[in-house]
Amino acid sequence: xxxxxxxxxxxxxxxxxxxxxxxxxxxxxxxxxxxxxxxxxxxxxxxxxxxxxxxxxxxxxxxxxxxxxxxxxxxxxxxxxxxxxxxxxxxxxxxxxxxxxxxxxxxxxxxxxxxxxxxxxxxxxxxxxxxxxxxxxxxxxxxxxxxxxxxxxxxxxxxxxxxxxxxxxxxxxxxxxxxxxxxxxxxxxxxxxxxxxxxxxxxxxxxx
Numbered sequence: 001x002x003x004x005x006x007x008x009x010x011x012x013x014x015x016x017x018x019x020x021x022x023x024x025x026x027x028x029x030x031x032x033x034x035x036x037x038x039x040x041x042x043x044x045x046x047x048x049x050x051x052x053x054x055x056x057x058x059x060x061x062x063x064x065x066x067x068x069x070x071x072x073x074x075x076x077x078x079x080x081x082x083x084x085x086x087x088x089x090x091x092x093x094x095x096x097x098x099x100x101x102x103x104x105x106x107x108x109x110x111x112x113x114x115x116x117x118x119x120x121x122x123x124x125x126x127x128x129x130x131x132x133x134x135x136x137x138x139x140x141x142x143x144x145x146x147x148x149x150x151x152x153x154x155x156x157x158x159x160x161x162x163x164x165x166x167x168x169x170x171x172x173x174x175x176x177x178x179x180x181x182x183x184x185x186x187x188x189x190x191x192x193x194x195x196x197x198x199x200x201x202x203x204x205x206x207x208x
Contacts, residue, residue, distance in 0.1 A: 033101040034067050035128035038120035038191070043093040045115040046071045050096055052113050060109050067099030072137045093196060097137065102126060120191055136166035154184055154206070162186070164203040171207065172197070 041049040050069050057066050076089045096116075100106060107126065111118060119126035129137075154160070158174045167188060175196060176185035182201045187194050 034099055035102070036097055036099050036134050037102060037126050037128055039096045039098060039110060039113075040117045040120065040193075041094055041096050042115045042117070046090055046094070046096055049113060049115050052115070053096070053098070053110060056109055056113055057106075060105075062106055062109060065101045065103070065106055068097075069099075070097045070138070071095070072097065089198075091198065092137070092190070095137075095195075097129075097134075102128075120193075154201070154204075159207045160184070160186060160204045161207050162188070162197075162199060162203060163205050165199070167197060 053069050057063055071090055072092045073088045074091045075086055121127040154174050154177050156174055162168055162170045170188050172186035172188040174184055175187050184199050185196050186199055188197050
């Protein structure tokens with residue numbers, strides 16, 4: 001990886017761009033050949049993988065074949081020591097989205113990126129996302145409504161159904177419970193892969 005290489009101008013230099021800017025540019029069609037794909041990365045290394053990808057495509061002269069490289073995030077508002085704080089949080093650990101004109105060379109360059117385990121797909125055939133799937137991952141509601149504390153009790157390994165957001169009507173299993181933040185970590189099968197998704201109590205219901 002060439003650490004000193006400049007990133008392509010069409011790529012953001014940091015992941016701190018606003019949600020509106022990211023969404024607005026993410027849906028721009030660079031050409032009829034450009035499609036969105038998902039790379040699986042080690043959980044917790046999503047931003048590092050994104051930086052490595054930007055450097056590698058520049059080093060291999062592939063910048064014209066790649067559009068946006070994005071990590072699905074959402075704005076999360078928390079109350080910390082009595083003060084409201086909003087941060088950008090990765091909501092699909094291990095996923096990096098890439099808009100590109102994929103060919104064999106680009107496939108090898110991306111697959112060989114450190115901390116990358118492979119593409120979303122079957123065997124060695126990456127699967128392009130549909131417009132609906134791209135929208136569900138990139139259009140996020142970053143407004144957290146003020147509401148009273150919910151008196152709902154959940155248990156680990158309990159089956160639940162998601163009632164709101166891009167994963168509405170998905171079923172999952174409770175993995176962790178945070179009473180103070182009123183959130184659950186629910187294991188949901190997305191694209192054939194079990195993925196932890198953090199949800200507020202109010203966006204989940206028990207399956208009777």
